[in-house]
Amino acid sequence: MASSLRTTNGKRPRKAKPIKTVNGGGSEMPARDYSIAAVDRALDLLEALARTGPAPLAVLAESAGCTRTAGFRLLRTLQARGFAIQDEARGLWRLGARWGVLGRAAAEQGALAATAMPILASLGKATGENTYLRVRDGMESETVAIFQTDPALRLYTEVGKRGPLHAGSSRMLLAHSPEAVQTQVLAQRLSRFTPATRTDPAWIAADLQRIRTRGYLITADEVVAGAVGIAAAVRDASGQVVAVIHVSAPSMRMRPPRPRALVPLVIDAAAKLSQALGDFTGKANGQAHDEGESTHWPVGSNGSDPARPHSIFR
16 A cells, blocks of 8 residues: 555655566666656655645655755756745745646646556456546546456446546545535436435435545446446545546446455555555555445445535535
């Protein structure tokens, strides 16, 4: 999990040099390292700024594992190019507006999907089921990547397809959305896709808290009849949830206890993608609890576990 990638002092660990085998496997030697130390330090500092900013130099240097002198010089260099901004009155540093240009370019070039595909493929092969990556776009979810384990397996969505936030695996995206988005979704008339679709705003609001506490989501028949899914959240360098990894399969292949058994694999895949996106907060996903799932079949609880309600119901 992501928490294992942080040292006891909270700093991100340095990457170990890869080992390559020579002479037919008889001996090993470090592979050639093409990394540039100054660039590596700058990226560590930027990730620290994304996680903790706006923040003073001392905090950023400590988080990035560099000296204040090195951190100051790097920040000044970034400031000259518009990638960092200093609030001189308060002594705080924050990310500059130039990152918005790079972020939009990365999104247009499909960076998230490209980063996720190897992880989706590994999860698909481990579970034998199709895997999906979804993001929130405004008041809807969108599928941005799919790995089809077997061409004979049914696909429940396609890349680019949009869906509701209140039903299915996308409810995990809603659970981590700003409260204003949650309020707007729950205030509208919610569509029912199958008899199992949850449309009661009070129930959904309580379930959002259960999802955040549990760290994963199991659903059945909510969007497509006969489909069971397991989902876990993906975080970026700032620790914010930006996507959800989802395994989906026909209910005949997902009879209990199989969905629960696949939860650790899905959580692990989400944690790996979170790490690839720069999340080293140790919050990639919560622990798997034994609370009732958001499904219509029993999983070991009566579903009456207390949950802090959404503000509009308090």
